[in-house]
Amino acid sequence: MRKKVILMTGAAGEIGHSLIQRLSDEGRAEIVTLDLKPLDPEIARRVRHPIAGSILDRALLETILAEYAVETVFHLAAQLSTRAEFSPVAAHEVNVNGTLNLLEFAQAQGRGQGRSVTFLYPSSIAVYGFASLEEKHAAGRVREYQYTEPITMYGCNKLYCEQLGRYYSRHYRQLDVETGRSWVDFRSIRFPGLISAFTVPSGGTSDYAPEMIHHAARNVPYDCFVRPDTRIPFMAMPDAVDALLALAAADRSRLTQTVYNIAAFNPSAEEIQQMVLASFPDARIGYRPDLKRQAIVDSWPEAVDDSKARADWGFSPRYGLESAFADYLIPNIRERYRR
Numbered sequence: 001m002r003k004k005v006i007l008m009t010g011a012a013g014e015i016g017h018s019l020i021q022r023l024s025d026e027g028r029a030e031i032v033t034l035d036l037k038p039l040d041p042e043i044a045r046r047v048r049h050p051i052a053g054s055i056l057d058r059a060l061l062e063t064i065l066a067e068y069a070v071e072t073v074f075h076l077a078a079q080l081s082t083r084a085e086f087s088p089v090a091a092h093e094v095n096v097n098g099t100l101n102l103l104e105f106a107q108a109q110g111r112g113q114g115r116s117v118t119f120l121y122p123s124s125i126a127v128y129g130f131a132s133l134e135e136k137h138a139a140g141r142v143r144e145y146q147y148t149e150p151i152t153m154y155g156c157n158k159l160y161c162e163q164l165g166r167y168y169s170r171h172y173r174q175l176d177v178e179t180g181r182s183w184v185d186f187r188s189i190r191f192p193g194l195i196s197a198f199t200v201p202s203g204g205t206s207d208y209a210p211e212m213i214h215h216a217a218r219n220v221p222y223d224c225f226v227r228p229d230t231r232i233p234f235m236a237m238p239d240a241v242d243a244l245l246a247l248a249a250a251d252r253s254r255l256t257q258t259v260y261n262i263a264a265f266n267p268s269a270e271e272i273q274q275m276v277l278a279s280f281p282d283a284r285i286g287y288r289p290d291l292k293r294q295a296i297v298d299s300w301p302e303a304v305d306d307s308k309a310r311a312d313w314g315f316s317p318r319y320g321l322e323s324a325f326a327d328y329l330i331p332n333i334r335e336r337y338r339r
């Protein structure tokens with residue numbers, strides 16, 4: 001009898017770190033993780049079976065398929081927007097072919113168990129693309145179906161995989177009478193930039209916000225790679241984890257779409273700087289815009305409309321900008337670097 005588990009890819013990343021803590025704190029389920037990188041020891045001890053390996057290794061996925069009855073997949077593995085621009089083909093391989101492998105894995109799991117596998121897929125505001133700052137400012141809060149013309153490989157990958165997931169969820173092998181049944185319940189969230197008190201991202205283009213905060217807490221000078229007026233949506237990591245768990249638990253009959261925007265706050269880089277200086281008045285924060293990374297962030301929306309997430313599955317973030325700093329980021333970051 002295969003053990004019923006959650007499978008989490010990319011578990012060594014920022015979302016995985018917080019999601020494993022939450023799931024294990026709540027004793028929710030047995031977790032099997034798959035990542036090329038080793039888990040933080042504190043996190044690894046919370047996991048039933050940490051597997052070192054690639055989502056491109058189909059033989060490894062077959063082994064996991066034989067050993068476990070996977071009820072839910074959190075497919076977090078991805079190469080983020082900045083890193084993907086330096087190796088777009090490799091990023092496509094991981095972000096698209098890796099996701100296809102996991103969707104096939106979930107389909108086989110569901111077929112074998114006779115029940116749908118819930119598949120959580122973190123998409124991104126990187127799927128949006130504006131031709132100019134004027135268009136970005138004029139658009140305001142965008143809906144899921146608007147301005148989806150990404151300018152990065154990562155954004156293209158995320159947009160395509162949203163479609164791939166909807167295909168597996170609703171149209172899989174539709175002409176094949178024998179096997180034309182979907183066993184994947186695909187659910188996706190377009191995450192804004194995420195800010196964690198416990199980890200610092202790498203390879204992203206929204207990284208300037210967490211980098212600015214963590215550098216200040218370590219009393220290390222920081223040159224922000226975007227202009228002070230740069231504005232995109234952000235969210236505190238606990239709200240991102242809450243959203244994934246809420247969408248995973250939602251009654252499928254209430255979900256009117258497979259992809260959802262969520263939002264919390266959308267400060268400018270300068271407003272983030274002001275919040276940081278209020279807690280770390282000696283922080284040395286400058287601006288040295290990287291014009292190519294700036295162009296990527298300028299192509300992302302100022303704000304998103306999350307009304308469908310609120311209506312369909314009750315999304316409601318705990319933290320606004322001020323409370324994210326006062327109640328989550330600053331207390332935990334001070335503790336982290338005091339050690």
Ligand code: AKB
Nearest residue numbers: 080081124204205206
């Ligand atoms: C990135 O910067 O690539 C990610 C994202 C916004 O999806 N953090």
